[in-house]
Every structure is written in structure tokens, then in C-alpha cells.
Amino acid sequence: MSAPSIPNLLSLRARGGRGRSRGRGQGRGGFGTGAEAPASRGQAHDSVIQGTDTDAAVSRLSAVDTGYLSDPYARYFVSAFDGPPARRFPIINRGTYTRTTAIDNLVHSFLAGAGGEEQQGEVTRQIVSLGAGTDTRPFRLFSQKGHPQLVYHEIDFSVTSAKKLKTVEAVPPLASILTNRSTGDTGSWSSQPLSGEYFCHGLDIRRLSPAATDILPGLRTDVPTLILSECCLCYLSQKESEDVLEYFSSRIPNISVVIYEPIHLGDPFSDTMVSNLAARNIHMPSLERRRDEADEAARLKRLGFETTRQLTIDRLWSKWVNAEEKERVDRLEGLDEIEEWQLLAGHYAVVWSFRGDGFEGWRGIE
Amino acid sequence: MSDLDKAIAQLRSCRPIPEDQVRELCHRARELLIEEGNVVTVTAPVTICGDIHGQFHDLMELFRVGGDVPDTNYLFMGDFVDRGFYSLESFLLLLCLKVRYPDRMTLIRGNHESRQITTVYGFYDECLRKYGSANVWRYCCDVFDYLALGAIVLGASSTLSPGSPEDDDTEIEVCDQAGSIISRFPRQPANQSSQEKLDNSNKNTVDKTGPPGTGASGSSSGSVGNPTGAILCVHGGLSPLVDTVDKIRLIDRKQEVPHEGAMCDLLWSDPDEIDGWGLSPRGAGFLFGADIVKVFNHRNDLSLIARAHQLVMEGFKEMFDASIVTVWSAPNYCYRCGNVAAVLELTEDESGTGIFQRTNGDVGRSSGGIVEPRGGPKNGPARRYRVFQAAPQDSRGMPAKKPVADYFL
Numbered sequence: 001m002s003a004p005s006i007p008n009l010l011s012l013r014a015r016g017g018r019g020r021s022r023g024r025g026q027g028r029g030g031f032g033t034g035a036e037a038p039a040s041r042g043q044a045h046d047s048v049i050q051g052t053d054t055d056a057a058v059s060r061l062s063a064v065d066t067g068y069l070s071d072p073y074a075r076y077f078v079s080a081f082d083g084p085p086a087r088r089f090p091i092i093n094r095g096t097y098t099r100t101t102a103i104d105n106l107v108h109s110f111l112a113g114a115g116g117e118e119q120q121g122e123v124t125r126q127i128v129s130l131g132a133g134t135d136t137r138p139f140r141l142f143s144q145k146g147h148p149q150l151v152y153h154e155i156d157f158s159v160t161s162a163k164k165l166k167t168v169e170a171v172p173p174l175a176s177i178l179t180n181r182s183t184g185d186t187g188s189w190s191s192q193p194l195s196g197e198y199f200c201h202g203l204d205i206r207r208l209s210p211a212a213t214d215i216l217p218g219l220r221t222d223v224p225t226l227i228l229s230e231c232c233l234c235y236l237s238q239k240e241s242e243d244v245l246e247y248f249s250s251r252i253p254n255i256s257v258v259i260y261e262p263i264h265l266g267d268p269f270s271d272t273m274v275s276n277l278a279a280r281n282i283h284m285p286s287l288e289r290r291r292d293e294a295d296e297a298a299r300l301k302r303l304g305f306e307t308t309r310q311l312t313i314d315r316l317w318s319k320w321v322n323a324e325e326k327e328r329v330d331r332l333e334g335l336d337e338i339e340e341w342q343l344l345a346g347h348y349a350v351v352w353s354f355r356g357d358g359f360e361g362w363r364g365i366e
Numbered sequence: 367m368s369d370l371d372k373a374i375a376q377l378r379s380c381r382p383i384p385e386d387q388v389r390e391l392c393h394r395a396r397e398l399l400i401e402e403g404n405v406v407t408v409t410a411p412v413t414i415c416g417d418i419h420g421q422f423h424d425l426m427e428l429f430r431v432g433g434d435v436p437d438t439n440y441l442f443m444g445d446f447v448d449r450g451f452y453s454l455e456s457f458l459l460l461l462c463l464k465v466r467y468p469d470r471m472t473l474i475r476g477n478h479e480s481r482q483i484t485t486v487y488g489f490y491d492e493c494l495r496k497y498g499s500a501n502v503w504r505y506c507c508d509v510f511d512y513l514a515l516g517a518i519v520l521g522a523s524s525t526l527s528p529g530s531p532e533d534d535d536t537e538i539e540v541c542d543q544a545g546s547i548i549s550r551f552p553r554q555p556a557n558q559s560s561q562e563k564l565d566n567s568n569k570n571t572v573d574k575t576g577p578p579g580t581g582a583s584g585s586s587s588g589s590v591g592n593p594t595g596a597i598l599c600v601h602g603g604l605s606p607l608v609d610t611v612d613k614i615r616l617i618d619r620k621q622e623v624p625h626e627g628a629m630c631d632l633l634w635s636d637p638d639e640i641d642g643w644g645l646s647p648r649g650a651g652f653l654f655g656a657d658i659v660k661v662f663n664h665r666n667d668l669s670l671i672a673r674a675h676q677l678v679m680e681g682f683k684e685m686f687d688a689s690i691v692t693v694w695s696a697p698n699y700c701y702r703c704g705n706v707a708a709v710l711e712l713t714e715d716e717s718g719t720g721i722f723q724r725t726n727g728d729v730g731r732s733s734g735g736i737v738e739p740r741g742g743p744k745n746g747p748a749r750r751y752r753v754f755q756a757a758p759q760d761s762r763g764m765p766a767k768k769p770v771a772d773y774f775l
Contacts, residue, residue: 052775059774088772090486095774231775262773268679268704273773276702282775313774333486334649336477339677343703348774 046204048281049235050157053133054079056231059096060136062088067332068097076171077134090333091341095313095348097329099260102316102350103230106258106362107137110226113361114148123148124196125358126225128216128248130205131232132156134164142177142193150196151220158187158202165189165200190218206236209243210250224254224358234261234286241286242303249304249355256354256362257305263291263312263349270347296351305353309366314345319366370466377459380422380452382496388458392505395461398468399512404619405598405611406514408472410522410747412439414599414710416674416693417476418460420450420488424697424707425459427757431543432709435463436470441517443674443693444476444601444633447506448487449700454496457489457506475513476601476674477633477650480623511620515632518611519597519672522747523715524553536748538684543754553748595715595747597670603690604654604662604671605631606643611666625650636676637690656686663689669746672710681708681753688746698756702772711750 057077064074065085078085088096107127114123125148129135132154141150154161165183168174175181178191178198187202199218207215227248233241249255264270264287274287289295297308311319321329335341354362367375373383373391383391413432418425432438446460447453464471477483484490484503493503525534537553598611607628608614617629624630634651637659638644644653659671671690677699684691697707 055775089488092772092774099774269702270704272698272702272704277773330649336483336487336648337677338647340700340703343677344773 045281045283046157049131050133050160052231052282053131053156053160057134058086059088059092060100061085063093063096063100066093068093068329069100071136071140073136073139073174076167076174077136090335091337091344093333094317094329094335094341095345098313098317098321098345099230099348099350102311102313102320103228103258103260104137105320106350106352106365107141107226107228109361109365110224110256110359111141111147111150111361113359114224124151124220124223125149126151126153126220126223127228128153128155128219128225129228129230130155130244131229131235132200133160134167135230138198139174139177142195142198145195147195151199151218151223152196153199153201153216153219155201155203155205155208155216157204160187161189161200161202162187184217188217205232205244206240208247210246212247219251221252224356225252225256227255227257229257230260231262233259234284235282237285238289242299245300245303245305254356254358255304256352256359257300259351259353261286261349262347263287264289265347266290269343273347291349297353300351300353304355306355308351308353310349310351312346313348313350314342316350317345370462374459374462374466377455377462378426380455382454383458385497385499385502388502389505391458391461391465392509394465395509396512398465399509399514400620402512402514404515404615404617406472406474406517408439408441408517408519408599409714410519410595410712411714412441412472412519412522412712414519414597414672414693414712415440415442416695416708417445417677417699418442418450418456419445419478419696419699420447420453420456420492421696421699421756422450422452422456422459423757424695425456427543427697427754428695428707428709431545431752431754432711436467439470441472441519441599442474443599443672444474444513445478445674446473446476447489448478448484450488450696451492453484453489453492454502454506461509472517473513474517474599474601475510475515475619475623475633477623479510479513481507481510482622507622511622515617515619515629516598516600516611516614519599519712519747520595521715522595522597522712524595524746524748526713526748526750534748537746538688538748539750541750541752543752545752548753596666596668597672597712597747598666598668599672600632601673602631602633602651602675603635603637603673604652604658605635606652607631609662609665611668634675637673637685637692656689659686659689670749677703677705679703679705681706682710682751691749697754701756706753706755708751708753711752712747713750 057074060069060071061074061078062085063069064071066087075085111125114125127150129137129152133156135154138152138154141147141152165181168178168181178193180192181189183189189200191198197218201216203215225248227245233244236244245257262273262284264274270287277284293310296310300308352362369387373387376383415428429435432440442460446457450456460471460473464473478487478489484507490500490503493506494500526536526539527534535552536550538551540548540550542548605628608631613628614632619629623633631651634646634648636646636651636653638653638655640653640655641657642655643658646653663669663671670688672693673690674693674695676692676694678692678694682691682693691710693708693710694705695707695709697705699705
């Protein structure tokens with residue numbers, strides 16, 4: 001087990017103050033044009049959900065700072081207003097690590113699968129990240145070489161996308177990746193990086209439905225596309241989240257989705273999770289139904305996705321992280337709470353589902 | 367009212383005591399603990415508790431369910447600190463009670479009673495937050511180094527009801543927090559195969575689960591009845607370097623928990639469904655199977671090993687023909703896990719064959735105080751598990767920060 005030096009004293013304040021600074025960092029009340037109805041409950045909930053992005057960014061940086069993940073861009077998205085970065089418990093760091101590397105694995109396999117067909121650089125792949133928030137994946141992907149041409153879309157509330165642009169403009173290492181930027185309205189902006197195109201849409205994803213007119217400029221319908229939802233669709237009602245998925249599957253023939261979210265297993269842990277989240281004013285409609293893998297596959301099939309696989313974070317850690325890497329990660333902090341890890345990580349799952357061509361890279365991934 | 371009683375009153379209301387009082391308390395506690403052997407001898411009746419992890423309000427609930435100190439004789443098997451929000455108040459209260467009632471309170475060391483682990487899992491941060499410096503953390507860690515590594519419980523009865531042992535064939539009783547009996551398992555004839563018993567008790571468990579919502583069903587399979595009543599209590603489990611209890615007594619324990627070796631294993635190991643020894647996924651200690659426990663218990667005249675260290679959703683879990691039990695006393699662990707907690711009560715044997723002088727120290731330790739079994743085979747101790755749920759956070763007039771459990775969001 002590593003022997004961490006005495007922790008940063010000030011990290012405590014960050015931990016204690018996160019609740020307060022979340023509102024400040026995200027500009028509570030700073031969104032909405034004022035023309036709408038007075039702050040409704042729904043709006044307040046939207047604000048809470050935007051706050052979860054700060055949570056995710058802090059967790060990501062904690063995992064980077066403790067050596068779980070390598071992500072040079074993570075620190076730029078944790079507000080200095082929040083004080084020195086908070087350190088998460090090992091169990092949370094390991095979860096962040098497992099979730100990130102599992103999704104990286106699926107994304108890289110999706111992109112690498114294109115390699116065999118034709119010359120790199122002539123093939124195009126598209127990724128649409130829902131509720132992307134401060135995700136650093138586009139920076140990581142566009143700064144890597146050897147990928148096919150990539151069209152990358154991020155969709156989030158306009159306040160979030162506008163904030164992301166501000167961060168990119170203020171931080172040279174980010175600005176040098178997403179170059180040739182142009183700004184649209186409602187917080188939308190785009191960029192022409194070296195090996196593709198990037199779009200950041202300031203848009204409430206609930207406006208995406210099969211009947212919606214095309215509201216995502218730059219969306220290609222002719223290339224294999226991966227829709228990515230990391231803890232995003234789970235905040236929508238079932239109807240809303242199905243509409244979002246159908247928006248894409250009804251337009252794009254070669255389509256896939258990767259969903260990461262908590263699952264309700266009908267046990268006391270799940271019930272406690274629901275009530276704890278409720279205490280933070282977080283409501284996840286996806287937790288209302290008990291998770292059944294076959295049901296989930298059937299639901300996705302109805303929405304146009306043919307083949308579905310699902311693994312919990314617990315299983316992903318056991319199956320996808322090789323022995324050498326496990327040993328490295330174990331050495332970082334040690335993990336005393338084995339039973340708690342199995343419990344917590346057993347209640348989160350990554351689902352991947354696809355239809356059509358372009359997903360050869362996922363063959364053999366179990 | 368003495369200063370100590372004042373400190374106890376203050377801590378009971380979940381308010382920390384001033385730094386100079388902590389220093390004084392830790393000093394007195396160390397003087398007391400230094401006199402204890404590595405393996406403390408405790409005489410039944412005793413209530414054995416598992417991990418607390420700074421869940422102060424749940425510790426108060428434990429005292430409500432199990433009886434207050436000094437009315438009830440307690441043995442806590444470590445992991446007082448880390449994870450919960452009130453490690454400081456929980457540990458200092460237990461320490462105050464130890465100093466005030468040394469013969470009614472036994473504390474042994476858990477793997478979290480360590481400098482290194484507390485810097486990762488919260489106790490260090492909590493001390494800094496509450497006192498503005500690490501002094502109190504240092505005082506507490508100095509006490510950790512003196513905590514005993516284990517305890518031997520002697521004089522436990524093979525029946526639960528004193529006075530009329532001949533009418534009472536109950537081996538295991540499970541009660542809820544109001545004291546109502548949830549289920550009861552009669553002692554099985556010693557010649558019945560363990561598999562038959564397992565089947566029987568499984569049936570019982572199905573028939574007699576707790577009231578709706580308690581989630582209390584427990585998990586036990588009855589014991590094969592070892593001839594003595596001695597119970598070894600240790601936080602984690604066994605060590606390949608320790609084949610007798612006397613070997614534990616030889617350890618130089620007054621140090622930070624080492625990364626390996628016998629002392630580390632006692633605090634870190636877990637029983638598992640394997641043969642022999644295995645590597646622990648925790649990165650410290652070992653996994654050990656039923657064969658290891660049975661040989662150890664036989665060699666040391668033990669009927670049971672009680673240990674903590676692992677979250678069990680039902681609060682307790684007996685394994686390997688009831689040769690080892692896990693007791694877990696932190697309900698809704700980390701305010702997130704949704705589990706119930708339990709304490710294990712062992713009653714006093716009044717038959718006169720099992721009365722022992724309590725020694726917290728080295729006196730007469732060479733024999734361990736264990737009396738050689740007389741006559742025919744004697745059954746293992748009767749066990750009453752009191753199962754309880756998390757205390758309502760804001761109902762007790764104590765400052766209660768709304769706990770925020772972390773999730774991956």
C-alpha cells in the first residue's frame with residue numbers, strides 16, 4: 001500500500017465547501033433567459049443535475065492526481081473557486097478509473113475498427129456525447145494520432161457549453177487542440193481541429209425527438225456513429241430518453257450507443273441510493289424500474305439497436321483490467337473496502353448496443 | 367461530577383472535548399492499555415461489537431439496543447474510526463468509557479486504527495477540521511499503538527436463559543432492536559451432519575425472517591459443538607504465522623500496524639470459501655478457509671472465533687459450521703450500503719465450571735486462564751444477535767450534519 005504523505009490540509013475546506021461553491025461555479029440562476037416561468041421545480045432540478053458535472057470533474061481530477069488515470073486536461077475543468085482539489089476515497093477513485101477506462105476501451109475499439117477497412121484518414125467516424133459537461137474526451141482524442149477522421153459532438157445546457165468555450169479560450173493547451181473556433185448562438189460553438197470536426201451544442205437534449213427538425217448542425221447521418229451517455233439519459237424520463245435515442249437511430253443507419261449509469265437491483269443498497277440522491281435533490285427516473293438485462297436489450301431493440309451487451313463496473317474491473325494494471329492500481333492507495341466496492345460497483349453498468357456496419361472493433365468484446 | 371464524567375456527558379451529546387482534555391485522556395488510556403496483554407481475557411457475559419467507523423449516532427443506537435455502559439460489558443473489535451463523520455467523538459467516547467470503566471469495556475485494534483489508513487480514510491482530515499491541527503490525531507494514534515490485538519472470552523454459557531439451562535436448547539437467537547425475537551435456532555444433536563443442519567437452519571431462516579422492513583434474516587448454520595466455551599475475538603482473522611493463541615501473546619504490538627507479518631494478518635485477514643490460505647484482495651493479510659479455522663480452534667480449545675472487518679448486509683454471518691462469525695456494527699455503512707448491523711451477546715455460565723478471574727494484564731496468562739474441559743463434550747456458547755438499523759439522523763437532539771454519500775455521478 002502506498003504511504004501517502006500528510007494530505008493537503010486545505011483539501012478539507014474544498015470538501016466541506018463543495019456544496020456551496022457548486023452553485024457559484026455553475027452560476028445558479030445564471031441560465032434561463034428570464035422570459036420563462038419563474039424558477040420551476042424542473043428548472044431547479046436542471047441546476048442540480050448541472051452540479052453533478054462539477055462532481056464528476058472533481059472525481060476525475062482526484063483519480064488523475066492519485067495516479068489512477070492519465071488526463072492532462074482534467075485540471076482545467078475544476079474551478080479554482082472550489083479551492084484546492086478534493087481527494088476522493090479510494091473506492092470512488094477506482095470507480096472513476098474503471099468507468100473511464102471501460103468507455104475509453106469501447107471508444108477506441110470503435111475508432112480502431114475503422115483501421116482495417118481503408119486508409120486511415122479517409123474513413124470518418126462520429127461520436128455524439130450527451131450531457132457532455134466538462135468531459136475531456138474530445139481533447140484526448142483530437143490530440144492523439146492514428147485515428148480516423150472524427151466528427152465529435154457534445155450536447156449540454158447552453159450555460160455549460162458556453163462555459164466550456166470560455167475555458168478552452170482561456171487555456172492555451174486546450175485552445176491549441178480545438179483550433180479554428182467559431183461561435184454560434186445559445187452557447188453553441190464549433191472548431192476545426194486537425195483531424196476532424198468538433199461541435200459543442202448548447203441545447204437541452206430533451207428537445208431531441210424523432211419528430212424534431214434537424215437541430216444539430218454538422219450531424220452526419222452517413223457515417224458510423226456512437227452515441228455516448230455517461231450519467232445523462234438516466235436523469236430523463238423514460239419517454240424523454242427513448243425519444244433522444246430514436247432521434248439518432250431514426251436518422252443514422254449505422255448507429256451505436258454506450259450508456260453508463262446506476263442501476264436499481266431491487267435491494268437495500270438501491271433503495272438507499274434513491275433516498276440519498278433524493279436528499280441531494282437528484283431524481284433519476286431510470287432508477288424507478290428494477291434493472292433487468294434482458295429488458296434493457298429489448299428496450300434498445302425497440303429503439304432500433306440490434307445487439308446489446310451489458311457489464312457492471314464490478315465485472316468490468318474484474319474482466320477488462322488486466323492483472324498487471326490491477327496490481328498497479330491496487331498499489332496506488334490500496335482498497336480496504338472490498339465488500340463495499342462490490343456493492344457500489346455492482347450497481348453501475350455500462351451498456352453498449354449497435355446496429356449496422358462500422359462496429360467491427362466491438363466484435364469479441366465481452 | 368468528575369472531569370471524566372463531564373467529558374463523557376459532552377461526548378455523548380456528540381460534542382468534541384478540548385484538545386488538552388484529549389491529551390490527558392489519551393495519556394491515561396495509554397497507561398491503562400500498556401498493562402493489558404496482546405490478548406485480553408474477558409469473562410462472559412459480554413456483548414461483542416464489530417466495526418463502528420465513526421457512525422456516532424449509530425453507536426448511540428448500539429448502546430440503546432445492547433444496554434448502556436457499565437450495565438453491559440462490552441468488547442469492541444476495532445475500526446472505531448474512518449469513513450463516518452464522527453470518528454473523533456465515537457473513538458473518544460469509547461476511550462473515556464474504557465478509562466472510566468476499565469473492566470466493562472474492552473477495545474481491541476482494527477486495521478483502521480493506524481496512522482497510514484486514517485490519513486486516507488477520513489479520521490486525519492476530521493481531526494484537522496475539528497481542531498485546526500493534527501495534534502489530536504497524533505494523540506489518538508499513540509493510543510492505537512497500545513490497543514490489544516485480540517481477546518479471549520471465557521465462561522460463556524451454552525444456554526441463553528440463566529437459571530433454567532435444562533429447559534433451554536436455544537443455540538442461536540436473533541432479536542430486533544426492540545428486543546423482539548426474530549428467529550431462534552435450537553441446538554442440534556452433535557452427531558447430526560453439518561449439511562443436515564445447514565438445510566434445517568436455511569428452512570428456519572426462510573420461515574422466520576424479521577418483520578417487514580427490518581431486513582433481518584441473519585445467516586447461521588448452528589455449531590458442531592466444540593467442547594470448551596472459549597471464544598477468540600480479533601478484528602480480521604488468522605495468520606499463517608500464528609498457530610496458537612500464545613504466539614499472539616509474543617508479538618511486540620506497540621507500533622504502527624506493519625504491512626506484513628502476524629500483527630498485520632490478525633487485523634487484515636478474512637475467512638473465505640477456500641482450502642488453506644489464499645491471497646487477500648485487500649493487499650494485506652490473507653484469506654483462510656474452513657480447514658484452517660477448524661484446526662486452529664481445535665488446537666487452542668476454542669469453540670468460536672468472533673471477528674469483524676467485513677461488511678455483512680444482515681449484521682452477522684456465521685461460517686464453517688459456526689466455527690467463525692463476522693459481526694458488523696455499522697448500520698447503513700457509509701450512509702450508503704443499506705445494511706443492518708448486529709452485536710453478539712454471550713451469556714454467563716452459572717454452572718460453576720466456567721468462572722474465571724478477569725485479568726486485563728499478564729497475570730496467569732501462561733495458561734490463558736482456560737480451564738481444561740471436564741467430563742464429556744461441552745457445546746459451544748449460545749449466541750444472541752441483536753440486529754439494529756441506522757439511527758434516525760436528526761431525532762436525538764445532537765448536531766447531525768446531513769450525511770452526503772458519494773456516488774459516481
